[in-house]
Amino acid sequence: DAKTTQPNSMESNEEEPVHLPCNHSTISGTDYIHWYRQLPSQGPEYVIHGLTSNVNNRMASLAIAEDRKSSTLILHRATLRDAAVYYCILRGGFGSGTYKYIFGTGTRLKVLA
């Protein structure tokens, strides 16, 4: 299973943009990049996913490098409610034969008021 590497922790000021990086140098051509976040004492929550092109939704934006070996989750204006652990994971595409989502240790985002 392809692995991802994320910084252990990051800090951001409230109302400022946050860029959360993820390296996935062994990504295969059919792997999707997923991002989840986990608030304290809750199950992870889906944030966004992408394959090759940048993606936007109501929660965040996902910027994917041209070689797909890295990606960045962008929170446009951090709020205190965005303080969570953010996980970047790879998910094999259709026909890959895998159903697994392999979670690493994620990045703990601290938002300062």
Place this chain on the structure above:
Amino acid sequence: SQTIHQWPATLVQPVGSPLSLECTVEGTSNPNLYWYRQAAGRGLQLLFYSVGIGQISSEVPQNLSASRPQDRQFILSSKKLLLSDSGFYLCAWNSGQAGNQPQHFGDGTRLSIL
């Protein structure tokens, strides 16, 4: 809409006692089902997943087992709990095999072994 239910929310069990955690999904058919465990301050460890009734894949050898007696029901069990089984247990589901399907999690069960 689809929902996932997981219970109980918290559980305190003595060492050596049995365990049964249940997870059910509503509003979808033939989901892929997953059990994860999260130790305090750590990431999620995939324990089991199932792509159909009676089909269980085990990721980590341990004294836990999983069963899927019905399409939308996933059960995590143990005959004798160990102290190391303490943790936050999460059930999750997603649809199909396509990699663009997000995974949806339950609220988790916090298990403490005494």
